Amino acid sequence: MNPLVESPRAIVTGASGFIGSHLLGRLSREGWQIAVIARTASASDLASNPAGPKVYTYTGQTSEVVEAVAEFRPQVVFHLGSLFLAQHDAAQIAPLISSNILFGTQLLEAMRLAKATALVNTGTAWQNFSGAVYNPVNLYAATKQAFEDILIYYVQTAGIKAITLRLFDTYGPADTRRKLLALLIDSLKSGEPMGMSLGDQVLDLTHVDDVCTAFLSAANLLLNHEEPRHEVYAVSSEERHTLRELVAIFEEIAGKRLQITFGARPYRDREVMEPWQGTRLPGWHAKISLREGMRRLLLAENLFSPRS
Incomplete structure (x- = not known):
């Protein structure tokens, strides 16, 4: 019998974030x-x-997490809670460690005590700069790797079954983050010029609905396996374009040229020019194409007519 048929119980961290809120609705x-x-x-x-x-x-407090897991008795824990910083300063080190390492470790200890064994963890492709097995783009990515190393201890000693999903760029409705597509939509609305880098970096954008499906697929894999494990998979659309190409596709779908100046801004330090190629989650693939995802966003903003 498929365990997911029996109305399983799940704890979600990071539920107020973009992906977490969509996952909450899906669950x-x-x-x-x-x-x-x-x-x-x-x-x-x-x-x-x-x-x-x-x-x-x-x-x-660790006790708060221990009490929550013990009381709710989840079959699966979806761990999305984290602090993202593309660049950090000295004052942000403590919040990064607290959010990305301490909280996750408290969660693992609570799972150990409650004998809750299935964890779907959230990683980032930025842990794999230049395609390396491990080379963090920034301190944020380093903290994500540090948590995975702690996770291995709990796999070995507490019987945890875990899958880490390393995410690339994500997008979708109700996204308040200042990501690429949101910036392009703002430029389309305002007509204001926008400066960008030279635009040769390759991006991999996955729609949030497909990302949520990946989290559920990972949970299903864990619930159907008994042995402790930690496996890492890439959640990739496998539809990759340079920034310049993405802007051109957006303009084509919107039916309007934007005032974009390429080369007006430098690349950031340790810019990811070619995304990591990781192993895709078994049984999962992205279903929403980039063009379809862009159409949906423009339609939601009343900036696209299906007849155009």
């Missing part, structure tokens, strides 16, 4: 019983929805 629609562990501000927002998940507030 709810598919009949999962859901709880979230969230910091005070996010917990208040999540708890304001009477039809929403059970909310456990986290203020940094």
